[in-house]
Amino acid sequence: MSNKSEGSFQDSLNDWLVSIIVAVALAFCIRTFIFEPYKVEGTSMYPTLHNQERLIVNKFSYFLGDPKRNEIIVFRYPKDESRDFIKRVIAVGGDTVEMRDGAVLVNGKKIEEPYTWKEDPKGLNHSNYRKSLVPKDHIFVLGDNRNNSEDSRFADVDFVPLRLVKGRADVVFWPFERFRKLP
Numbered sequence: 001m002s003n004k005s006e007g008s009f010q011d012s013l014n015d016w017l018v019s020i021i022v023a024v025a026l027a028f029c030i031r032t033f034i035f036e037p038y039k040v041e042g043t044s045m046y047p048t049l050h051n052q053e054r055l056i057v058n059k060f061s062y063f064l065g066d067p068k069r070n071e072i073i074v075f076r077y078p079k080d081e082s083r084d085f086i087k088r089v090i091a092v093g094g095d096t097v098e099m100r101d102g103a104v105l106v107n108g109k110k111i112e113e114p115y116t117w118k119e120d121p122k123g124l125n126h127s128n129y130r131k132s133l134v135p136k137d138h139i140f141v142l143g144d145n146r147n148n149s150e151d152s153r154f155a156d157v158d159f160v161p162l163r164l165v166k167g168r169a170d171v172v173f174w175p176f177e178r179f180r181k182l183p
Contacts, residue, residue: 035057035058044151066092073167087151097129141160
């Protein structure tokens with residue numbers, strides 16, 4: 001009779017170990033290939049995103065296609081790939097992009113940007129950026145808080161290669177009172 005109870009304990013232990021290994025493997029695969037939590041650090045995307053908000057980044061979406069204009073993405077910082085940045089896609093490969101006195105022109109047309117911070121105490125952004133062609137397999141990104149954003153206007157970010165894009169920011173889940181789907 002003791003052999004049966006030892007076998008039952010050993011079977012239970014084996015079942016638990018297999019379950020734990022499967023759960024860890026699934027969690028790893030989901031985080032690596034499908035969804036990843038992300039914490040906003042800084043105010044470069046204000047007022048769309050607030051410092052310390054937590055997001056769900058959809059990594060799977062870009063297995064099916066490339067980022068599109070106006071999507072908010074997380075990417076590895078080109079000069080130090082151990083750091084992640086979050087910005088808005090303004091132009092994609094093949095587009096021309098230019099800024100004149102803060103107005104952004106994509107393919108020669110001024111784009112409407114209701115998401116930018118217009119009440120910045122520093123005043124409206126009056127950046128200029130020379131007319132440039134976004135290279136194939138690259139994107140041009142800007143923060144919504146233009147006076148406080150290190151983005152494609154600067155040489156250390158420049159045009160972001162698609163290989164550095166981690167995923168699209170889809171949902172703000174924390175703090176819970178600001179839970180929302182991102183456009």
